[in-house]
Amino acid sequence: MASTASTALTVDQADARLHELTVIDVRTPGEYATGHLPGAHNVPLDHLDTALPALRTAAGRGDLLIVCASGARSATACRRLADQGITAATLVGGTTAWTRLGHDTHRPAGTRTPWAMERQVRLAAGLLVLAGLAAGRNWSPARRLSAGVAGGLVVSAVTNTCGMAAVLARLPHNQPRTADLEATLAALTA
Structure with missing residues (x-):
């Protein structure tokens, strides 16, 4: 090298x-x-x-x-x-x-x-999707949260990057x- x-x-x-x-x-x-x-x-x-x-x-x-x-x-x-x-x-x-x-x-x-970053991302994404769907039962715009997370996961897969992982990496337990x-x-x- x-x-x-x-x-x-x-x-x-x-x-x-x-x-x-x-x-x-x-x-x-x-x-x-x-x-x-x-x-x-x-x-x-x-x-x-x-x-x-x-x-x-x-x-x-x-x-x-x-x-x-x-x-x-x-x-x-x-x-x-x-x-x-x-x-x-x-x-x-x-x-x-x-x-x-x-x-x-x-x-x-x-x-x-601690949990691996991939596992942290799966938990956070799952919780956000569930929260968007649950809140969307009473307030339909909340479903956009679920759609946004789904879109972010698609972009993550296509680009082999992960914005959610970048955010989670800044949490104190990941520092x-x-x-x-x-x-x-x-x-x-x-």
Whole structure:
């Protein structure tokens, strides 16, 4: 990975090189806690700009592998890093492909495992649709809420992005504790 262009590694390629890669997981802390690649450091995508100096230092020592659940957020992170002159590869298929192919994941010891973002989105979308339908029995314009959520889910599927996940990622339980992020950044520069 000599240029500043982003590259992609398959699960098998990443597994073969895992010992030489610095793995950065850009999922929310809750998603990271559900299981991550061995040795992965959690730097949520929303905090990537804060981590740029540490990531630049880590990239100077060796290759970076950026990981998320499916590969979409990690591809975004790789593009943002490339814009800053930092070369990184994304894991094709993300942790979903990693676990599907039978590779181990690690979980932080002694932490409560929050729900994965996909599950949070399903709950929020379902509750909003039900609320729109229930309120729509007495006030028909409330049904627009259900229609809006359905439309948002279609756009999410077509574009492989999720506005609801972006909103939910900002909730306090999905944010890294300051001490955790600082420890991660210190580990990347050590």
